[in-house]
Structures are given as C-alpha cells and as structure tokens.
Amino acid sequence: MDLTLLKTALADLGQPAYRAGQVWEWTARGATGYDAMTNLPAELRSALAERVPFSTLELVDQAESRDGTVKALFLTDDARPVEAVMMRYRDGRRSICVSSQSGCPLTCAFCATGTMAFGRNLTAWEIVDQALHFRRIEPIDHCVFMGMGEPMMNLDNVLAACDLLPEVGVTHRRTTVSTVGWLPGLKQFNAQDRPLRLALSLHSADPELRSEIMPVNDRYPLEDVLNACREQWHKTNRKVFVEYVMLGGVNDHTTHARKLAAALTPHEAFKVNLIPYNPTGTGFEGSGRTTIGAFRDRLQEAGVVATVRLTRGRDIAAACGQLVAEHAA
Numbered sequence: 194m195d196l197t198l199l200k201t202a203l204a205d206l207g208q209p210a211y212r213a214g215q216v217w218e219w220t221a222r223g224a225t226g227y228d229a230m231t232n233l234p235a236e237l238r239s240a241l242a243e244r245v246p247f248s249t250l251e252l253v254d255q256a257e258s259r260d261g262t263v264k265a266l267f268l269t270d271d272a273r274p275v276e277a278v279m280m281r282y283r284d285g286r287r288s289i290c291v292s293s294q295s296g297c298p299l300t301c302a303f304c305a306t307g308t309m310a311f312g313r314n315l316t317a318w319e320i321v322d323q324a325l326h327f328r329r330i331e332p333i334d335h336c337v338f339m340g341m342g343e344p345m346m347n348l349d350n351v352l353a354a355c356d357l358l359p360e361v362g363v364t365h366r367r368t369t370v371s372t373v374g375w376l377p378g379l380k381q382f383n384a385q386d387r388p389l390r391l392a393l394s395l396h397s398a399d400p401e402l403r404s405e406i407m408p409v410n411d412r413y414p415l416e417d418v419l420n421a422c423r424e425q426w427h428k429t430n431r432k433v434f435v436e437y438v439m440l441g442g443v444n445d446h447t448t449h450a451r452k453l454a455a456a457l458t459p460h461e462a463f464k465v466n467l468i469p470y471n472p473t474g475t476g477f478e479g480s481g482r483t484t485i486g487a488f489r490d491r492l493q494e495a496g497v498v499a500t501v502r503l504t505r506g507r508d509i510a511a512a513c514g515q516l517v518a519e520h521a522a
C-alpha cells in the first residue's frame with residue numbers, strides 16, 4: 194500500500210491524520226482489504242477502495258512446493274515483474290525472500306534474473322507489499338533481501354521498507370540485506386545504525402573466476418568489499434553471512450575452498466552458507482552432495498564456520514528470476 198497516496202487521499206477526503214495509522218495497523222496485521230477495517234466508517238472504506246489500491250502489486254501467479262515454500266509472481270502498475278518467496282521451516286520460522294528491483298543490471302552469469310532486462314528500482318511500498326502478501330496468508334518473522342535485484346543499488350527504498358517491516362512481524366535483527374559487492378551502497382549501509390544483518394554473495398575468492406561469473410567484481414574488487422564487511426563486523430560484532438553458490442566443476446574444487454578460507458580473515462567475522470545450485474537454464478549445473486560436503490569440511494578444517502543451506506522449493510522454480518522466465522517461455 195502506498196502510504197503517501199493514502200495520506201493524500203485521506204486529506205482530500207477531509208479526514209483526520211490518525212486515520213492513516215488505523216488503515217496501516219489493519220494492513221500490517223494481515224487484513225485482506227478495506228472492508229475488514231471495522232473501526233472506519235463504511236463510506237470512508239469505499240471511498241478509499243476507489244482512490245488507493247490496497248496493494249501496489251497485482252498477483253499474477255503463485256505456486257506452492259511440496260515442502261511448503263510459496264512463490265509469488267507480481268506485476269507493478271507499470272507491468273514490471275516482481276518475485277517473492279515464503280519459506281516455511283519445521284521449527285515454525287516463516288522467512289520471506291523479497292525483491293528490491295524488477296530485473297537486475299548486474300548480469301551474474303548463473304542467475305536467471307541477471308539474464309532478464311533490467312526494469313527499475315522498486316519503491317518502498319512495492320517492497321513492503323511483497324511482505325504484506327505473505328502476511329495475509331500467515332504470520333511471518335524473518336526477511337532476506339535475496340530476490341530479484343541488488344539491494345545496495347536501491348538502499349534508500351530498502352531501508353524505508355525495513356523501517357515498516359517490524360509492524361508486519363519482522364524485526365531488524367531478523368532482516369538480512371544481501372549484496373554482491375556494490376561498494377557505494379555497502380558503505381552507505383555501514384553508515385546507518387539499524388541492527389540489520391549483512392550478507393555477501395561471494396561465490397568465488399579467485400579474482401578471475403569471480404569476474405567471469407560476477408562482472409561487478411571488475412568494478413569493485415573483492416578485497417575492498419571484504420574490508421567494508423569487516424567494518425560492519427567491527428561495528429556490530431555480528432558475523433557477516435557469506436553466500437556461496439556451489440556450481441559443479443566451476444567453483445567447487447578443494448583449491449577454491451582453500452582460497453575462500455584464506456580470503457575470509459579474521460574467520461570470526463564471517464559465516465559461510467554453501468548453497469546447492471538450483472539449475473536455472475543458464476548453462477550451469479549444481480555440485481553433487483559429496484562435493485559440497487567435502488568443500489564444507491575443507492572450510493571447517495581451516496577454522497571457518499560453514500553450513501550447507503537446505504534446498505527449498507526446487508519443484509516450483511524457487512530461485513530468483515525463474516518464475517518470470519517460465520512465464521516468458
């Protein structure tokens with residue numbers, strides 16, 4: 194919901210300012226429309242329904258995996274595709290993965306979103322509306338900015354969205370903002386004081402290989418990016434998550450594990466998540482389970498904390514950009 198538009202509409206209707214707070218409170222708690230807002234006069238509810246769309250996004254497809262993962266595809270009002278996912282865990286956690294841009298300009302070779310044309314940055318309302326969609330299904334408590342787009346290229350809107358998420362159920366401490374190493378945004382992130390988590394999508398500690406699969410590495414070298422991550426760790430005393438997607442025969446050899454362990458110093462500043470690759474039609478294959486296990490063991494022997502991420506939603510194309518690609522096919 195566009196709260197600026199809501200406030201303008203309420204002012205035009207001669208309504209007191211507190212009405213905006215009432216509408217937002219209902220919306221953040223998962224109301225499905227203005228009709229549910231029983232402490233608002235009926236005429237006001239219908240006047241708002243005419244003037245302010247209940248969501249800035251239109252749901253165009255939704256799929257649910259056997260493991261409970263729900264993936265949604267939306268369109269903005271200028272017909273830009275946006276994807277978001279909700280993962281349900283056995284311990285009761287409900288984690289959503291949201292997009293910060295429609296498409297992405299950074300063209301990482303293994304990423305379905307990177308092969309799409311870049312659309313535009315999403316507004317804070319369009320980011321929050323992804324969360325609200327899932328909140329209407331059930332309560333949510335964790336959020337990662339790992340959907341379509343590079344969050345640090347749209348940080349003002351990402352942070353504005355983060356400031357609304359606690360009322361939807363997701364505190365700052367349970368919100369993770371991820372980057373492939375967009376240094377200007379990362380420096381801006383370090384300068385703000387919300388206790389958000391930082392994640393770095395690293396994927397190779399070898400400069401040549403990293404540039405090959407992630408062109409952003411030519412612009413902002415990994416060592417500078419890691420220094421910015423170390424600053425965040427010094428400032429918050431919280432580990433920076435390192436995301437490492439396991440691409441079969443590309444970045445999964447034990448020599449790559451050694452290089453990664455050497456790059457991640459001091460080791461206590463980082464925690465590595467190894468991500469089994471969900472093939473996305475980009476020509477890459479995922480590493481086998483044994484290879485991933487051996488890679489994790491090498492990291493652990495070197496003193497780096499490393500875990501293997503559970504795969505979620507494989508049967509519903511849950512990697513970012515995949516649902517859009519399927520629709521386009």
Ligand code: SF4
Nearest residue numbers: 297300301304307342
């Ligand atoms: S991995 Fe992230 S930064 Fe890279 S192309 Fe995909 S969405 Fe963009």
